[in-house]
Amino acid sequence: MQESKIKVQTKVPLRGLSTFKIGGDASHLFMLENKKDLKDAVAYAKENDLPIFVLGGGSNILFADSGISAFVIQVLNKGKEYKKIDDLHVLVTAEAGETWDDFVKWTIENHFFGLENLSSIPGTVGASPVQNIGAYGVEVKDLIESVEVFNIQTSEYKTLTNTECAFGYRNSFFKTEEGKNLIVVSVTFTLSLVPNINISYKDLSNHFKDIVPTPFEVRDAVIEIRKGKFPDLNIHGTAGSFFKNIICNESDIAKLKADYPLMPVYKAGSGFVKISTAFVLDKVCGLKGFRIGNVGLYENQSLVVVNYADATSTDVREFISKIKSIVEQKTGIRIEEEVILA
Ligand SMILES: Cc1cc2nc3c(=O)[nH]c(=O)nc-3n(C[C@H](O)[C@H](O)[C@H](O)COP(=O)(O)OP(=O)(O)OC[C@H]3O[C@@H](n4cnc5c(N)ncnc54)[C@H](O)[C@@H]3O)c2cc1C
Structure with missing residues (x-):
């Protein structure tokens, strides 16, 4: 490693930097308090051949259990x-x-x-x-x-x-x-x-x-x-809505709409419509409050996946695959993650 102008930490647990409270270590972490240090930070990553990962508050990320081998720049500059x-x-x-x-x-x-x-x-x-x-x-x-x-x-x-x-x-x-x-x-x-x-x-x-x-x-x-819609982050881990709402062709949901006439459907421009993934999870797939071990869909808002206690990233990923496959089997629709999987 080169002598550095900036203060770089190594082996930093990411679970403390993510609202999901999950993740292994970041190999390198730099806390950017002042934007004038960006050039030095990026130069450090390049000199040490490290990919850069930009982190904010970690509220939209599920980190892997193995962590990430990267130069994490946590953006903290204020003003x-x-x-x-x-x-x-x-x-x-x-x-x-x-x-x-x-x-x-x-x-x-x-x-x-x-x-x-x-x-x-x-x-x-x-x-x-x-x-x-x-x-x-x-x-x-x-x-x-x-x-x-x-x-x-x-x-x-x-x-x-x-x-x-x-x-x-x-x-x-x-x-x-x-x-x-x-x-x-x-x-x-x-x-x-x-x-x-x-x-x-x-x-x-x-x-x-x-x-x-x-x-x-x-x-x-x-x-x-x-x-009422999200768990208290001081108690449980979550990254908010795990899935995006569904945007698809109007014709793709004709049968679903016929079977569930109360399903809200919103225009999403040029023949596309948006439907509530929470409705599909709750009413179509019967998954309200569905839980496997320490991972579950939040009772009050099914889009929200919760780490109830010490769940691993693998637990969450397996849970998500299960949910996605149930939805696809039942509706033919592939739902997409809103949360970044890192
Ligand atoms: C309880 C809860 C409720 C939520 N409710 C909502 C909601 O109502 N609506 C909504 O849209 N989202 C919601 N979210 C998701 C989340 O809050 C947002 O996506 C938020 O903008 C993420 O900010 P962050 O700083 O934590 O980003 P991070 O999770 O740290 O990063 C998210 C992504 O942005 C990138 N990134 C972060 N900072 C920068 C930067 N400075 N430059 C370039 N890339 C960057 C990261 O690399 C990553 O890809 C919720 C999350 C939680 C936990």
Whole structure:
């Protein structure tokens, strides 16, 4: 190993860096507190012939029991700034290592509105464009102006426009082979200086009935509703929704729709429809609360796979294969993971 300008730890247990509380060791870990250290970090990985793995809050990853032999850069750089652009809009930039929900809270407290429906999602600002995080009728792509990145191959900074990020449902340019060379350094959002309430999502409209809430009330309601949908991360391990909702051709689900007329079906553009994977798991496959040993589907939200106590990555992977094969046998549909398997 070369003499290094940065502080690199070796053999670091990943289970402590993942909300699933699962995983072997990272062979190398660097905690990036300041983006100016990125060049040295990437140079270190190259000099020591180590692949780079970018980590945020570890809330969307299932690490292998064998860990990873890589130079893990945990992105922790913090900072926020804003610039009002007219009477109605403000550009807000947050560094990638900001905790997502602390950032959302700060925007609302400063009367910069738009992110309230995305309250209480674990993880970092830097990961938010990678998955195009979404909840309660809002996706982060609707608010992102641009994303500043560092290219691992060229060691250069660049700013991508919203269009260049090629956002899709839990998808973006950052998940492509080319995009995997990019480390998100900061994200700029266009937020509103006046409330722009969106409570069209059923859980929120039911919560507020005929009342038009303030953004502060929307945030509180989202936090409250989510408490019932996810296990307490202080007690159990999870990475949130393990599976994506199903997007397929309308014709592929004709029989399913006929057998389950109450199944909600949403238009997803150009002949495609989106159906709730939770509905399929619960009502079609009868898997509500299904559990094998220490791994199970969360009673209150079947998309959520829970590590109830000391489950291994292998336990979770076997459980997931079982679920996928039951769904495929019953419906002919292959469901896809939302969580990254590392
Ligand atoms: C209880 C719970 C509830 C959840 N609810 C939701 C929800 O409602 N909606 C939703 O969309 N998601 C949800 N998630 C998933 C998760 O919170 C998001 O995907 C979040 O954005 C992950 O952030 P993170 O910092 O933990 O990323 P990580 O898990 O650390 O990384 C996720 C991916 O992003 C990459 N990455 C991370 N940081 C960077 C960076 N700076 N630059 C480049 N790549 C990077 C990683 O390499 C990895 O591929 C939930 C998770 C949990 C545990």
